[in-house]
Amino acid sequence: MPVPPETARLSFREFVDDDFEAFHAICSDPLVMRFVREGVPWTSEQTQDCIDTARRLVRELGYCRWGVIHKDDxxxxxxxxxxPTEGVPEIGWRLAKEYWGCGLATEAAKNVLSFGLTTLxxxxxxxxxxxxxHASRRVTEKLGMTFESAFERLGNEVLLYSITPPVC
Ligand SMILES: CC(C)(COP(=O)(O)OP(=O)(O)OC[C@H]1O[C@@H](n2cnc3c(N)ncnc32)[C@H](O)[C@@H]1OP(=O)(O)O)[C@@H](O)C(=O)NCCC(=O)NCCS
Structure with missing residues (x-):
């Protein structure tokens, strides 16, 4: 299956079994998970389920949550x-906190968005x-996505954004 191309600082690939430890360190971090769903750090079962779901989705739909590799280290x-959310691809991102504040989420998300709109x-x-x-809202704005509506999910106000391919 095709994966998003490399960027200056990042590469992308499907998850492998050996990723569990590194990925769970991220998903069990309360600061990272503060704005994800109920804001509760994941159990090891939830992390494993996310990896398994990604590997199933890529076979079924050709897209998934790809692992992000920092090329330097x-x-x-x-x-x-x-x-997929009701059949529509929903983009998302989650990075280890040591890597925040350097533009990496924007770099990853711009690349994945462009890959989705053009290649896929x-x-x-x-x-x-x-x-x-606020950080993710800013990333979404920098992707050029348009605010559509607000709704409530699990007691939190959630903003829905969308983007379609350019006409020309
Ligand atoms: C959201 C997240 C991916 C951002 O990662 P990042 O690599 O630091 O993001 P970037 O550096 O690419 O850009 C973040 C932008 O938000 C801004 N920002 C960061 N924190 C902010 C805050 N508290 N308030 C307002 N803007 C903020 C940054 O200044 C930057 O904008 P700028 O380029 O105009 O200065 C990271 O914080 C994360 O993984 N969070 C946990 C998981 C998560 O919430 N995922 C999204 C679920 S929808």
Whole structure:
């Protein structure tokens, strides 16, 4: 299956079994998980389920949450990719906190978005971000996504953004 191309600082690949430890360190970090769903760090079962789901989705739909590798130190530092939400690919990102504040989420997400719109020819991509998650809202804005609506999920106000391919 095709994966997003490399960027200046990052590469992308499907998750492998050996990623569990590094990925669980990220998903069990309360600061990283503060604005994800209920804001509760994941159990090892939830982390494993996320890896298993990614590997199933890529076979079924050709897209998933790809592992993000920091090229300089070759570490798995998070994911960026898609899950289907009512049939529409929803883009998302999650990085280890040591790598925040350097533009890496924007670099990863721009690349994954462009890969989705062009190579995978997705007709529409959405993103949902908790209103209090200012860093992710900013990333979404920098991707050029358009705010569509707000709704409540699990007691949090969530903003829905979307983007479609350019007409020309
Ligand atoms: C959200 C996340 C991916 C951002 O990673 P990052 O690599 O630091 O992001 P970037 O450096 O690419 O850009 C973040 C932007 O948000 C801004 N930002 C960061 N924290 C902010 C805050 N508290 N308030 C307002 N803006 C903020 C940055 O200044 C930057 O914008 P700029 O380039 O205009 O200055 C990272 O914080 C993360 O993994 N969080 C946990 C998981 C998560 O919330 N995922 C998203 C679920 S929808």
């Amino acid at each position: 070759e570490r798995l530092i998070g994911f960026c990719g898609y899950v 020819q997705m007709p529409r991509i959405i993103a949902t971000v908790q209103k209090r998650n």
